[in-house]
Amino acid sequence: MKFHKFLVINPKESLSNKAHTEVEILFNLDHIVSIKPIRIATSERLINGFWIRTTNGKKYKATKIPQELLGIIGEQYSTEVMSFDSELEESAVQ
Numbered sequence: 232m233k234f235h236k237f238l239v240i241n242p243k244e245s246l247s248n249k250a251h252t253e254v255e256i257l258f259n260l261d262h263i264v265s266i267k268p269i270r271i272a273t274s275e276r277l278i279n280g281f282w283i284r285t286t287n288g289k290k291y292k293a294t295k296i297p298q299e300l301l302g303i304i305g306e307q308y309s310t311e312v313m314s315f316d317s318e319l320e321e322s323a324v325q
Contacts, residue, residue: 233260237283238295240271253294262286266296268304279307 234257241252251273264284271280271292281293281304296304 234258235260235297235300237291237293237297239283240280240292240294256291258283258285260300266293266300266304 237256237258238253239256241254262285264286265282267282267284269280269282269292271278271294278294281296283291283293283296285291
């Protein structure tokens with residue numbers, strides 16, 4: 232078995248809650264069916280993330296995946312897209 236650590240948005244939180252907490256989960260790579268790059272909006276930023284689907288049909292939104300998988304998918308998906316606080320501060324200055 233090949234276990235690797237992923238950082239996922241807590242699946243037990245309410246969907247209406249904008250403030251997300253992240254938890255570390257160990258996934259067996261043999262049980263991951265697909266990893267798809269997505270954009271995840273949180274209360275303070277928009278980040279590149281990953282939609283992970285496992286063999287039992289469960290789906291998870293991950294904010295970080297192991298480096299070896301990131302090398303396969305692409306390094307461009309590992310960065311923050313936009314911070315909402317900095318955008319608001321820039322528009323207030325102008």
